[in-house]
Amino acid sequence: MHQMSSRAAGGAALLLLLHCCHIASTRGHKSDSALAVMENTGGGDEEEEVTVEEDEGDLEVVQPTEEWQTLQPGQAVPAGSHVRLNLQTGQREVRLGEEQLKYWTQEHRETEESRPSFSPTELKRAMKKIKEDMNPASKDQQQTFRPLEELKKDMAQLDLLVETDVQIMRRLLESFNSSESTTEQRLSVLMELEYLVHQVDNAQTLCWMGGLQLLLEGLNSSDFRLQQSCAFVLGSAVSSNPLVQVKAVESGALQTLLTMLATAQPLPVTKKVLFAVASLLRNFPYAQRHFLTHGGLQVLSELFRADGGGVLRTRIVTMLYDMISEKELISQAGLDLGLDATHEERLRQYSAVSLQGELREKGWCSLVPQLLESTEHDYREKALRALLAMAPVCLDQYRSDGSLLGSLLSLREQYLEMVQSEMIVGEENGYFGEIVELINALQVKIKR
Incomplete structure (x- = not known):
């Protein structure tokens, strides 16, 4: 009798398997989820384990957990969940799938719980709207086009809203x-x-x-x-x-x-x-000439003497250096015979700017060296470049200025030590090396 019951149960299971496979083969084109039947090897009261596709109606979505829980009529489960049909009780049960169990940590669970939930009705309405948007037949067959003149008028109005500089x-x-x-x-x-x-x-x-x-x-x-x-x-x-x-x-x-x-x-x-x-x-010799004739160098010298911090001194010396340098560049370029007539005019205008002579007369040969007393490397660099630019008219005063000569010797020793420090860290041609080169060049000019 027990043997016949087992055969009967086995026959029922076989019929159920054939029926489910027939359902999966006929509905496989509608959904990626198919009905699968797996033998229960774990014992207990579990007869068969299946995964079923969701109903297309308005269903209540159940959130699976690690434990088996009974599904009530009208409830659906998320894709990837394990669903089984308990043949002893006739009830469907669900739990998380293997992949879900693998990644379902406490952090993921808290993230899922914090997400906003949507009702099945809202999800169905959204899916219906997507299908309608993707279906050309649901759109209006006749599209309305605005006349070209009307579009031009609108564009003209838009142009009015855009301000020019x-x-x-x-x-x-x-x-x-x-x-x-x-x-x-x-x-x-x-x-x-x-x-x-x-x-x-x-x-x-x-x-x-x-x-x-x-x-x-x-x-x-x-x-x-x-x-x-x-x-x-x-x-x-x-x-x-x-x-x-x-x-x-x-x-x-x-x-x-x-x-x-x-x-x-x-x-x-x-x-x-x-x-x-x-x-x-x-780059404006006409303005430079007016600057000199209106006492510009005298104004700057008074401002230079009054500045104790060095900020204004550096700006003044940089401006004078730029004026000297641009005149030198124009003069050197004048040796090129292929230049046009406009360059000849620029040469003529710069020749009327006697900047170097004015610098010597207004005492700048002794003013600029004072900037070397600053502790800022940038200020010292600007002063050295200006001293080199003014050397053609200031060499005599440089040679008689004991303070300048002493400063150059002291600064050279100081920056040579800094150059050694740069070389230790791999900077062979660093900033301090450039300052040493400026000091060397100025000392060479003074010793000639």
């Missing part, structure tokens, strides 16, 4: 000149202008709009912040822009800037004014 600068100048604008608003306007005038065309347009006169008036403001910002915008506008440089000199900008340097000003204002003067003089 010219329109922006006009708006900024109107805002600056408005009696209702506060100081903070004017400072904001100047900041935007400084950004715009770096472009050559914008700087020239600003002059034609009267912006240059506005900046010169701002230099005379009682608010030092406006003075500082106006000097900054002016320096940026004239930098490498010959047309604006000419316009600035003709408008009296150089005299205004020199007057500000000759009077006591807050340090931020003086630094920006020096920047504006250096930008105005760079």
Whole structure:
């Protein structure tokens, strides 16, 4: 009797297996999940273990765990879960699949629990919407097209919303000149202008709009912040822009800037004014000649002596070095016979700038060596380069200046030790080595 029961149970299992395989073969094209039957080798009351595909209706999704739990009618499970049919109880049971069990750590569980849940109705509605969007038949067969003229009109309206740089600068100048604008608003306007005038065309347009006169008036403001910002915008506008440089000199900008340097000003204002003067003089011999005739070197020498920190001294010496160097470069390039007539004119203009002689007469041969007393390596480097550039007119004073000769010997020993330190860490041609070369070159010139 027991043997017949076992055969009957085996026959029932075989019929169930054939029936499930028939279902899997007929519905395999609809879903990736197939019905699988596996023999239970673990014993217990488990008869068969199956994985079934989810119902397409509105089902309540059950979250499986590591333990078997009974599935109620109308419930569904996520893909990859293990589902079994307990033939003794006739109930479906579910737990996590092998891959899910492998990666289902406490961290993953907490992440899953924190995710927002969606009801089956919402998921079904979303899937239906996706299918409709992907199905061309569900879309309108007739698409409406707007006339070309209407599109052109809309594009023209969009163009009106895009401001050009010219329109922006006009708006900024109107805002600056408005009696209702506060100081903070004017400072904001100047900041935007400084950004715009770096472009050559914008700087020239600003002059034609009267912006240059506005900046010169701002230099005379009682608010030092406006003075500082106006000097900054002016320096940026004239930098490498010959047309604006000419316009600035003709408008009296150089005299205004020199007057500000000759009077006591807050340090931020003086630094920006020096920047504006250096930008105005760079590669512009006409302005350099006016600078010399209006006592520019005398103004700078007084400012140099009054500066104790070295910041202004370094800026002044760098500006003088640039002026000397560019004249030397133009003179050396003049040896090329293939240059055009414009270069000849530049040579003629630079020949009218007697900068070296003025430097010697105004005492700069003894002023620049004072910058070597600074502890900043950058300041010393700038001073050495300027001393070398001025050597043709200052050698006699260098040779008689015991303080300068002593400083050169002391600095050479100091930087030679630093060079040894650089070589230890693998820097054979470091920054300190360049300073030693400058000292050596200056000492060679003095000993000749």
